[in-house]
Amino acid sequence: GSGSAAASGSPVVIDVFSPFSGPNAFIGNQYNLPPVSLAAKLINQDGGVLGHKVQVITTDSGQDVGDAVSAANKLFAQYPNLNGEVGITSDVASAVVPLFNTHKIPMMSLAGNEALDKSHYTYFYRVASPDSLQGAAMAQAALKLGYKTAAILMDNSGSTQSNVPALVKAYERHGGKVVVNLALASDQSSYRTEVEKVAAAHPQVIFTETDPQTAATLFANMKQLGILGIPTIGGQEVDVPAYFQAVANAVGGYSVEDKFLRVSVFTASKTPGFPYFQQEWNKIEPKKDGPAGPIQGATYDAANILALAMDAAHSTNPTVYVKYIRKVTDNPSGQVVTNYAQGAKLLKEGKQISYQGAVGPLKFNQYNWPTEGFDLFKLNASGKLVPMFHQPGASVANFYLH
Amino acid sequence: MLSAVGFTLQWGVSNVINWAYVDFMTLVAFLDYTFTHYLHWNFWPAAILSVLLIGVLSLAMNQLLVQPFLKRGIKFFNMLIVTFGLGTIVQYLIEVIWGPTFFSITVGGQQPIHVVGVKLTVAQLIIIGVAAASMVGFHLLLTRTDLGKAMRAVSVDPSLAQVSGIRTNAVLNMAWFLSGVLCGMAGLVLAFNTASFDSTTGTVYILQILAVVVLGGIGSPYGAMGAALIIGLVGEWAALLINPYFNVVVSLLALIVVLLWRPQGLFRSLTSGSGGGTA
């Protein structure tokens, strides 16, 4: 690209607002910060946004809403010219999204909170479907595969538990039966009792979402009690390589072939931009942050979308460029681009674009979340994800509501 | 159970609730992991060395941190904060050194074996063996040696113990070393059992340990053993009848009920004489 044009003036400041401490520190450290840094690096190689270098800063949202509100206020004070926000996890979203909205800072978040499903915060965008729809998608997938009785083993974190009501509702309305539903306290030394209960109920499928560490123990216990044969279905939370790794370690290789399924919010493998993202990712962070996964991809896209919207608006001013976010992602008349450099070039030429980066096209609905739908994958013996079928957004929504 | 006995020993003898205890439990897993994975040592040398290291660390903590503070007349609550601070530092040091991800130590033979109708893995059998052996050793130490009595004397009144000719410092160090070793063993057992651990693994256990120790009577190793059994059983039982998520609640309820009935815990503690009632 036009790498020769030296970036000038004040930088474009993008903040990553995530937990960087406490038990969820891995979310900030592994899922959110590295992909945003990668995006910024690529953008800056390309000469920056409208000639401004992108500067990535971080804010630790801490362990609770109180910490998060204070951290946000400090952020506004320290960076009065904040241009955009990536991150904001579900545990603190309900408290800080209104604050960012008041300060008119465009946000790109992965938070699935039901509470924000019908939000009218004009600066708040989500790059993942709501948890409720995801729960419904898991139910739909199970029924499609013919599993009529299910156990639910979700950890007790807010982001997984919020799948459960929709999951149960949709599953049972369409003829399934939940035989066991247990919340798991995270990071225990053993889940034998829980697993025994599941074994005793003989479900055809297990819905499970936990953090990777809990999964390691859980699957080890499942192996000990000999119920690895029951298929498991998970969602966004398990959509990370670390999770697969943990499970593989615990059960000794990816021997869960065909039994380990997951509903993905993102359509990573279908997306044209994913190989490029993966290639760049492997260049900088081959080991430290693990292999590239869809969640990292989504976060990387989030940063690119903000930058492209600025390009399209010819302005880094949040109140101006926020209106261009839809125009660079879900634009039927735009030309498909798979990375920032391509998009920036076309925009400079006055053309319209439709960015399809590391994770599928993001078609935002009126509540600013993507409606593309879900895909069901299975993990094969060599640890690769193999797509099984697509669940269109509309069909899942219908399944959920009726 | 091992962990609770070690903990109760520290608490009983030096009157200190060591919040950092659980972080030492985590640390031992990381040490062992380092020895086996980076230095490619065998299972036993790695395990023994890491456990001993924790014992030494525990001793150092007593000598360098706890004792100087106790000498300045700082007790109980403030010590709780000191140890909590230390624990957090250990926890974050682990995070800085080994990173914020989780690790796993795997021992062979995860296939379950049926022992009198219960499915157990080889690892679990080893654990039970080691736990039983160390409990017997511990029992002998406390009842058959002068060190045991000296520990009790120090725990009741350190200054009087000193003017009775007991080398209080050495006795305390010994107590901390032993409980450090127990802590290390408990941490390893935990790591083998859990299949994965990270820098916060131990912290989850502080409550369970506290509950067991108090239920057993502070400073009473046998109490801790008994209470560990009771708490474990009540928890399992609750898990089967109600939701396993609430087994902590049920164990704690059991604790409250027992304490209301016997405010000094179930068992006579290390520090009270045989005639001791409530005082």
Added chain:
Amino acid sequence: MITYALNLVIYFFIDLILVLSVNLQLGLLGIANLGFMLFMGLGGYLGALLSMGPNSSVALQHYFFGATLPFPLPMIGGILLGMLVGLGVGYLVLTNMRGHYLAIMTLAVFMIGYTFLQGVVPIVNGENGLYNIPQPLSAIAGAGHFSYQWEFAVLAGLLAILSFWFCQRVIHSPFGRAAKAVRENESGAEALGKNPFRIRLIVMVAAAGLTALAGVLMAQYVTAWSPPAWSLTEIFPAMAALIVGGRGNNWGAALGTFVIYILVGQGIGFIPIMANNPNAEYAIQWTIFGALVVAFLWFRPAGLIPERKARWPERTSHRQATSPPMSHVEEATHG
């Protein structure tokens, strides 16, 4: 900048109320209550429930009732709930328990409450917690966040000052003196006609009310309230503030709150090297926190502003600077 400064001021006021309440229990009375965050949690929840509208499917939260009460009723409700539960817990733990056993008992009560509220969604939305909590009197301020912060700061400030005054009175009165006597030597105090149970219970209930008030304010300020906001580890900064500031002294509590919550809690982030080391920030914060506490206990075990020797006018000629009898310190909490 002003927004952030105001934000800090508000946090200071709220944390001050919390630390003052801990000071009443721990400093004045030597009650080793490790479960006081439960009162904070309950206050926050009831304050929220009383001010929020009834649960509807639109709100997409799960809780069991919502009363839409105007200010200050939610606040008063929160305080009353705190006091009520404080009374119950008091009867449970103060009747025949002392020292370590009392501490663990309160911890157990706390954990039961915590696990329950976290695990049973329909009460207060479980782990996700409550959000969109209305802020008191937000109608009379302008629409912007900025001006409302001023209003909230004034409200929190008034309540903090009121709490401070209240605690001063409690501590520096014959009642406080009797409480101290109970702390120092229970049977001695009893022999002088003081009723230890009654004194402990009153202090516990009053402190629970204050803690709950801090909870209500915090929940209303951040507009959301979930279990991690009142988790077990939150007790440590509060206790550290007392150690640094000085136990048994309200001015000490205030200074300690400032040092721990504001200087250490917030100041670290401003050290330049922290900027792009997000995970180091927290680690360093805790390390400094730990080191500070250790240093204070070492060099100034009684805190920055130690418990004041009670002084009466006249006859000051024989004043001698002496330190408290160390071997007796905290004997009372040992039972």
Added chain:
Amino acid sequence: MLKRTSLESQAGRLAVKNLEVGYGSIPIVRGASVEVEPNRIVGIIGPNGAGKSTFLKGVMGILPPRAGTVVYDGRPLQGLRPDQIVSRGIGYVPQLRDVFDNLTVAENLDIGGHIARAGRNQRKDEIYSQFPVLAERRHQSAHTLSGGQRRLLALARALMSKPRVILLDEPSAGLSPQAMDTVWEHLGKLKDQGLALLIVEQKARALLSIADWVYVLVDGRNAVDASGAVLLDDIANLGKIFMGGSESNTDNHVNSVIH
């Protein structure tokens, strides 16, 4: 009258010279000297708050002396920890916290004999026969003893370490006249066995009639020292010495009481 031997090292002699001890920055004992040797009972008397207990704590290494020397058997003791001092053969019975409350009588004695294991059980039996009350209550917790029984136990505990010198801080407090006689008698026997005894007492008369030499400590300093018999003759004068230096002022006691 007793002839005082010179300071030169004599086996078993405990010599304290110009000792200064205090709490924090407050000096309490300001240069007191006391000597005791085997086969002797030496007493210290003085008004309340004179610094007698503080003096003993200084000797035992519980409080660090700021000045002065403590020499036992020709070797200095200052700078040693209390347990080291005990293992040099010096026993100590404190005034207040004197027994292990939550341990049984027997356990208290065992701990007393911690450093002298040989013949421990035999010594225990001797003590039981000397003080039958303790034998009766050997399995009872020390805190359930009566005040007097407790003092006996404290004394017995100190004796269990087979000391050569023993420092007693008010051994008679709380003892019935009968028990006191037994104790004095026992202490006399110990003296005859070659022990050196240093006794702080308030029951001046009893002490003076048994002690070979007595020091009067007022305001942290030696006021008078003489043989017990001499002071006993002049006991009326003792009150004046006491009051002269002490902070308490008895003259206005009675006058000022309007209750």
Added chain:
Amino acid sequence: MDNDTILECHDVVCTFGGVRAVNEASLSIERGTITGLIGPNGAGKSTLVNAISGHVRLDHGYVAFDGQPITRLRPHQVAERGLVRTFQLASEFPNMTVLENMMTAPHRQAGENFFSAVFSKGRWQREEERHLIEARTLLASFGLQAKEEEYAGNLSGGQKRLLELARALMTRPTMLLLDEPMAGVSGPLIDALADHILRLNRETGLTFLIIEHDLGFMEKVCDRVNVMVNGSVLTHGTMKELREDERVVEAYLS
């Protein structure tokens, strides 16, 4: 019970495990007298006082004070009725100053009510001033005036005994139970305190029950002395009478 009896114990029994510390002890004390209680170590004197003051439960028997049964009252209730005791082992409030220890003592202080403590300072301030004067006068008479700002925990053994006594007087009791008040107090001071006690008794009619092993002191102050042996009251009389009583000599005076 005759009108002048202020304290009456009847067949009091206290057992601990197998030990009968107090065994059917009966005692009656007339208003305005100074009564002694002597007996060998372990006779049950302190336990009897504990039983009267509510610190120990009776297994049997009853105690009446001022015509009212107090058998099952809690210690603070007994104290509030004007029956105040001191302890054999020091029971000062160590981290409070000597003066503060004194100021804590008076019963039913207006400012001890939580609400008036907080909301109506005026109500108790006057009272505080009065107590202050009283406390200082008492401290002076016990030779502790120089120590008023010292932490009580830093007093010497004897000074703690004195403070204990002064603090008990500060409560304006109707009757005082003193458990070995003179143990560890220096000789000349004992004489002065004996005078003090006699004077209080004469001038204010304060009733005393004193446990002491110092017989000289007992002889000087007590109208009558009870002798306790093996948990029960063996006999009573003046000191002089008791010295002649063979049983007493055998059991106690040897």
